[in-house]
Amino acid sequence: MNKSPHSEEELLGLISRELPPPSEDVVNGIGDDCAVIRPSGKKGVMELLKTDALVEGIHFASDTPLIRIGWKALCRPLSDIAAMGGTPLHAVVTVAAPSSWGNTEWRALYRGLGKAAREFGVAIVGGETVRSPGPTFISVALTGAVAKQNLRLRSKAKPGDLICVTGKLGGSLKSGRHLRFQPRLAEGKWLAGEHGVTSMMDLSDGLGSDLPKLARASNCSFRIAPDSLPLHRGCSVKEGISDGEDYELLVTVTPTLWPALQGRWSKASPDLPLSPIGLMISPKEFPTILPRGFDHLTPLAS
Amino acid sequence: MNKSPHSEEELLGLISRELPPPSEDVVNGIGDDCAVIRPSGKKGVMELLKTDALVEGIHFASDTPLIRIGWKALCRPLSDIAAMGGTPLHAVVTVAAPSSWGNTEWRALYRGLGKAAREFGVAIVGGETVRSPGPTFISVALTGAVAKQNLRLRSKAKPGDLICVTGKLGGSLKSGRHLRFQPRLAEGKWLAGEHGVTSMMDLSDGLGSDLPKLARASNCSFRIAPDSLPLHRGCSVKEGISDGEDYELLVTVTPTLWPALQGRWSKASPDLPLSPIGLMISPKEFPTILPRGFDHLTPLAS
DSSP states (O other): OOOOOSSHHHHHHHHHTTSOOOOTTEEEOTTSSSEEEOOTTOTTEEEEEEEEEEEBTTTBOTTSOHHHHHHHHHHHHHHHHHHTTOEEEEEEEEEEEOTTOOHHHHHHHHHHHHHHHHHHTOEEEEEEEEEOSSSOEEEEEEEEEEEGGGOOOTTOOOTTOEEEEESOBSOHHHHTGGGTOOOOHHHHHHHHTSTTEEEEEEOSSOHHHHHHHHHHHTTOEEEEOGGGOOBOTTOOHHHHHHSOOOOOEEEEEOGGGHHHHHHHHHHHOTTSOEEEEEEEEOTTTSOOOOSTTGGGSOOOOO | OOOOOSSHHHHHHHHHTTSOOOOTTEEEOTTSSSEEEOOTTOTTEEEEEEEEEEEBTTTBOTTSOHHHHHHHHHHHHHHHHHHTTOEEEEEEEEEEEOTTOOHHHHHHHHHHHHHHHHHHTOEEEEEEEEEOSSSOEEEEEEEEEEEGGGOOOTTOOOTTOEEEEESOBSOHHHHTGGGTOOOOHHHHHHHHTSTTEEEEEEOSSOHHHHHHHHHHHTTOEEEEOGGGOOBOTTOOHHHHHHSOOOOOEEEEEOGGGHHHHHHHHHHHOTTSOEEEEEEEEOTTTSOOOOSTTGGGSOOOOO
């Protein structure tokens, strides 16, 4: 019988078994926000590589303005570079579009891509355009770099670390924020320069799906205080946990270093909150029960 | 009125105008086989970046075995790295597949990708899997490296250069060769190490479409001797020119250096022909009339 993979992780396992073992220069392969490569001949710098795709009917509606789709297509992998503390460098873009597209559609899509490229200092150096007999499909591959000591993996959180998020959560799809979000590149770079930050990840699938991934990668469990979630106006705790597409940073911080870090953050980013929302704990101590049953979580003592 | 771009080049022009000017480290942006980047802190090495996509119904039929599609998906951008004289390094793979795919389909596709990765020393370091509401779509982004002095661009051919191709041309689709071709990585690297080789390009769209691109990039025209085309058994000259998907290398060579180069090639690659098929000429001298009217071409004096 031809079974289906039950989860993204099962699929990744299945895929990885068909591939040759990664070469020695691969610090981090399939499974983190970006692949991390130790380049030969460049000391102290790590290369980042990421690909991300948007499919019409899955990631955007057919009537979404193409300029917004272009923006989102580049900003999504930029958010992954941000989560590694990295600087984006070069992008290649593949577009499969219906043959009905004329100059207007191509221009609008690339105006959105170009806007994001200008804003975040990315060079779009190539790509491919093909005809799609079905939905529009946009794939962006992005390279980046990060100083070795600033690299933040999702596997380095420790029991006892504070869990924090940048910005606010929830309602991204219904508000249209998913089409105009700002990848947290400056913030990711700043946080990666802080000793106290042990791990980072970007919130694309939603806290309820992403935090368990970070926890598993770090062999930890976690406890969230639902009352402490920074929510967008009009959003419930459930929406803040489950909506997804927030593109905020999920960060773990050594608790003793938090007060000083919080002070510096307030000066560096006065307009963007960095909110503690819970604790990483021992994997034995507590099950990872998000996204279902989040209301059964024991609130943190405040 | 919403016009459509009349050609790939018109579309590239239109797209490029929407993008910020490339950063200083971009040696070659949109328009060659790969993007070429001069990395900071690495002397004498250029980075290569390429993306390439396969769409069901355009690049492969729905009943093509997935293991062959996986092979082709990685080998196509490998052929572009070959055309730059480069060594492939790392790949990320995006797959949009119907929700009906089970373990068998995923395994088969990745077995083909893995086979090519093993054969040509590529590390597949990440990617994305999404559901497609339409055709299957596979996009591969690939990085590579090339020694600065070995980089071969399609813009460096000169009038008087011999035009050569590796292997044989024609019939790739009808014979199924397009699903099991060998990217000419070893040959591309070898040729790039030769002084006499002035430019290289891979033949993906067919000689009749690709040679005019190389000629335009080099501000040359060309003259082909149809009788000299190395054809696969059963293929006509027209098929050798127009079929496409040959994935052989198109190479231009300084004529005075050709005899010695030819001798060395025969020893290095005794099983693969390297055939002179024509001459680059001054752009004033002769129009680039391939693929139409190739039978009106003046044969080379032999």
